[in-house]
Amino acid sequence: xxxxxxxxxxxxxxxxxxxxxxxxxxxxxxxxxxxxxxxxxxxxxxxxxxxxxxxxxxxxxxxxxxxxxxxxxxxxxxxxxxxxxxxxxxxxxxxxxxxxxxxxxxxxxxxxxxxxxxxxxxxxxxxxxxxxxxxxxxxxxxxxxxxxxxxxxxxxxxxxxxxxxxxxxxxxxxx
Amino acid sequence: xxxxxxxxxxxxxxxxxxxxxxxxxxxxxxxxxxxxxxxxxxxxxxxxxxxxxxxxxxxxxxxxxxxxxxxxxxxxxxxxxxxxxxxxxxxxxxxxxxxxxxxxxxxxxxxxxxxxxxxxxxxxxxxxxxxxxxxxxxxxxxxxxxxxxxxxxxxxxxxxxxxxxxxxxxxxxxxxxxxxxxxxxxxxxxxxxxxxxxxxxxxxxxxxxxxxxxxxxxxxxxxxxxxxxxxxxxxxxxxxxxxxxxxxxxxxxxxxxxxxxxxxxxxxxxxxxxxxxxxxxxxxxxxxxxxxxxxxxxxxxxxxxxxxxxxxxxxxxxxxxxxxxxxxxxxxxxxxxxxxxxxxxxxxxxxxxxxxxxxxxxxxxxxxxxxxxxxxxxxxxxxxxxxxxxxxxxxxxxxxxxxxxxxxxxxxxxxxxxxxxxxxxxxxxxxxxxxxxxxxxxxxxxxxxxxxxxxxxxxxxxxxxxxxxxxxxxxxxxxxxxxxxxx
Numbered sequence: 001x002x003x004x005x006x007x008x009x010x011x012x013x014x015x016x017x018x019x020x021x022x023x024x025x026x027x028x029x030x031x032x033x034x035x036x037x038x039x040x041x042x043x044x045x046x047x048x049x050x051x052x053x054x055x056x057x058x059x060x061x062x063x064x065x066x067x068x069x070x071x072x073x074x075x076x077x078x079x080x081x082x083x084x085x086x087x088x089x090x091x092x093x094x095x096x097x098x099x100x101x102x103x104x105x106x107x108x109x110x111x112x113x114x115x116x117x118x119x120x121x122x123x124x125x126x127x128x129x130x131x132x133x134x135x136x137x138x139x140x141x142x143x144x145x146x147x148x149x150x151x152x153x154x155x156x157x158x159x160x161x162x163x164x165x166x167x168x169x170x171x172x173x174x175x
Numbered sequence: 176x177x178x179x180x181x182x183x184x185x186x187x188x189x190x191x192x193x194x195x196x197x198x199x200x201x202x203x204x205x206x207x208x209x210x211x212x213x214x215x216x217x218x219x220x221x222x223x224x225x226x227x228x229x230x231x232x233x234x235x236x237x238x239x240x241x242x243x244x245x246x247x248x249x250x251x252x253x254x255x256x257x258x259x260x261x262x263x264x265x266x267x268x269x270x271x272x273x274x275x276x277x278x279x280x281x282x283x284x285x286x287x288x289x290x291x292x293x294x295x296x297x298x299x300x301x302x303x304x305x306x307x308x309x310x311x312x313x314x315x316x317x318x319x320x321x322x323x324x325x326x327x328x329x330x331x332x333x334x335x336x337x338x339x340x341x342x343x344x345x346x347x348x349x350x351x352x353x354x355x356x357x358x359x360x361x362x363x364x365x366x367x368x369x370x371x372x373x374x375x376x377x378x379x380x381x382x383x384x385x386x387x388x389x390x391x392x393x394x395x396x397x398x399x400x401x402x403x404x405x406x407x408x409x410x411x412x413x414x415x416x417x418x419x420x421x422x423x424x425x426x427x428x429x430x431x432x433x434x435x436x437x438x439x440x441x442x443x444x445x446x447x448x449x450x451x452x453x454x455x456x457x458x459x460x461x462x463x464x465x466x467x468x469x470x471x472x473x474x475x476x477x478x479x480x481x482x483x484x485x486x487x488x489x490x491x492x493x494x495x496x497x498x499x500x501x502x503x504x505x506x507x508x509x510x511x512x513x514x515x516x517x518x519x520x521x522x523x524x525x526x527x528x529x530x531x532x533x534x535x536x537x538x539x540x541x542x543x544x545x546x547x548x549x550x551x552x553x554x555x556x557x558x559x560x561x562x563x564x565x566x567x568x569x570x571x572x573x574x575x576x577x578x579x580x581x582x583x584x585x586x587x588x589x590x591x592x593x594x595x596x597x598x599x600x601x602x603x604x605x606x607x608x609x610x611x612x613x614x615x616x617x618x619x620x621x622x623x624x625x626x627x628x629x630x631x632x633x634x635x636x637x638x639x640x641x642x643x644x645x646x647x648x649x650x651x652x653x654x655x656x657x658x659x660x661x662x
Contacts, residue, residue: 013539020532034517034527036510049517055510057503120538121510 033124035143035152038104039117041093044150046122046143051155053105055118059084061099067169068162072099072114080109087113090158091138106159113158179382186374190367197363204356211349217271218342221278224268225335231260232327235296239320243303243311251300261289268334278337285330292323383656390652397646404642408635411628418625425618432611439604446597453593457586464579471572478565485558492551495544502540509534 035046036055054077061073061084070089074081084103088094090113103112128144132151138158139151177185234253241250265286272278295318303311512530516523 009543013543016539017532017536020528020535034513036514049514052514053518054514055507057507118510120506120534121513 033129034121035124036104036121037119037150038087038102038115038153039119040100040113040115041088041091042116043091043093044119044148045087045115045139045153046124046150047104047153047155049121051107053107053109054078056103056105056112057118058101059099059103061114067166070162075103075112077103077105077109077112082109082112084112084114085162087115087153087158090162104155106155111159111162113155179378179385182378182381186371186378189370189374193363193367193370197359197367200359200363201356204352204359207352208349208356211345211352215342215345215349218338218345221268221271221338222335222342224264224271225331225338228261228264228268229328229331231257231264232292232324235292236320236324239296239299239315242300243308243315246303246308254296257296258293261293265289275337278334281330281334281337285327285334288323288327288330292320292327295320295323387653387656390649390656394646394649394653397642397649400642400645401639404635404639407638408632411632411635415625415628415632418621418628422618422621422625425614425621429611429614429618432607432614436604436607436611439600439607443597443600443604446593446600450590450593450597453586453590457583457590460579460583460586464576464583467572467576467579471569471576474565474569474572478562478569481558481562481565485555485562488551488555488558492548492555495548495551499541499544499548502537502544505537506534506541509537 034049036049036052038045038047056075056077059075059077061075063073064071066083068085070085072084072086075084076082082105084099086094086100087104100114100116102115102118104115105112122143122145124143129152130142130144132140132142134140138154138161140154140157141152142149143152231254235257238250238252238254242248265282269279269282272282299311299315299318299320302314306314509530513527513534516527516530519526
């Protein structure tokens with residue numbers, strides 16, 4: 001990279017920053033939804049921002065015995081104890097291993113999903129959200145982007161499944 | 176084998192020895208005779224003193240009788256000094272017989288008798304002076320004078336007899352010594368004469384035999400010398416032919432030596448030029464070596480700068496990590512802010528815009544840090560590559576320095592070797608010149624030898640003639656020493 005490239009890049013950054021304050025707010029009709037793009041088990045997923053309560057990074061999870069093997073342990077987020085589940089293990093793309101770096105909190109911060117990477121978040125237009133071919137899974141919709149497409153992960157579906165599995169294993173353990 | 180000189184010297188030495196023996200014996204005999212003659216004279220002196228003492232005593236006796244008879248003092252004149260003469264005579268006698276103990280004892284016995292006789296003499300004389308003739312005559316008859324005179328005669332007779340015995344003994348010694356000298360001279364002379372005759376006969380016969388044998392040898396040698404002279408004449412002719420061939424060869428050798436000297440001179444000149452070139456090369460190599468050392472120092476400086484640059488790049492990487500961490504945390508905060516803004520609905524929409532911009536900014540910062548990290552990594556890789564390359568260059572410079580040292584050493588060796596070559600070429604040139612000079616001298620010497628060969632050839636004939644004359648001379652000598660043999 002030579003001095004001209006640096007100068008050009010600096011000008012672009014300055015221009016984009018200034019434009020952000022100069023341009024009007026985005027139209028509500030155009031940008032209907034925002035998605036967080038994550039990567040787990042080598043697969044990219046989009047998650048609606050409305051379904052999550054936050055993102056944490058580099059947290060330590062204390063392993064605890066539990067009914068589900070996907071449970072990696074407990075961690076503390078904003079003063080609350082939160083169970084951490086491996087997203088790749090829940091989706092069946094990879095077995096639960098060491099705690100990944102990124103945690104995606106549930107909407108009310110009742111649990112967290114550990115993912116391998118955080119690619120950022122994108123604006124999804126309505127025309128870009130398409131129904132998925134496998135509507136019964138945890139990704140009932142697909143987000144189409146400019147050069148790629150990915151499944152839109154349903155956090156509520158995952159939480160419901162976890163609750164069901166926990167509920168199904170508890171009576172047997174009580175016996 | 177004894178030479179004639181030795182034989183003659185031995186004969187003369189023996190004769191000389193006999194003469195010396197005879198001379199020594201004769202000398203000792205004469206010496207003995209002289210010594211004996213001295214002692215005979217000495218004995219005669221003792222006898223003379225004895226006779227003198229007897230005469231003094233007899234004179235005293237006669238004077239006494241005359242004075243008694245006549246009463247005249249004139250008869251006492253001969254004995255007026257008797258008191259002095261007698262002791263002096265005794266003293267002289269004692270001195271003459273100091274080496275004879277028996278005579279000394281006799282003189283010891285003689286002295287009191289003389290003293291008593293003098294006392295008796297004076298007593299009688301005094302009686303005559305005072306009492307007259309009759310009284311003195313009576314005193315003379317009754318006195319001890321006669322007895323003392325008899326004892327004195329007997330003592331003096333003993334001394335005289337002893338001296339006469341010594342005189343006879345010395346006469347015998349003289350006769351014995353004279354007889355020995357006579358015998359020695361007679362028999363020595365006879366022995367010398369006999370020896371001289373025997374030696375002369377022996378030398379004559381030996382001279383005749385040895386000279387004859389030598390003459391025969393000379394005769395046979397002269398015959399051999401004739402044969403040798405003939406051979407020498409033949410050999411001299413062959414030698415003259417060979418000398419001619421040698422002269423031709425030496426002339427060619429002289430020409431070759433001159434060519435070698437010229438070549439050696441050219442070699443020395445070229446070697447001198449080579450030494451100059453090698454010294455110039457050595458100087459250039461030394462300057463190059465200094466330049467290489469300067470390059471080496473610069474390379475070390477570059478390596479140090481590069482390592483410092485690597486460390487600085489590492490520090491930049493560390494700072495970038497911090498910036499990246501801040502960017503990432505900012506990104507997380509912006510995501511969470513966006514989520515919170517989304518949860519706030521329409522109220523949080525404007526806040527969501529700001530959060531989005533913060534997120535974008537953090538994304539850009541993250542992208543920039545990645546690019547900077549990539550650039551820093553590229554710089555570190557470039558630094559490492561440069562350091563490695565510089566190390567390689569440094570090693571190459573070291574190798575170059577060593578090679579230049581070897582080249583400089585080689586140049587020094589070349590200079591030394593070429594100097595040695597120059598010296599050797601000069602020595603060859605000098606030696607070849609000396610050789611040429613020596614060959615010229617040899618050429619002259621060979622010419623002289625050729626001339627000498629010709630002279631030898633002519634002298635060989637003369638030698639042959641001389642050998643013939645020698646043979647004739649030997650025959651003449653044989654005739655001289657053995658007439659019957661030649662007859």
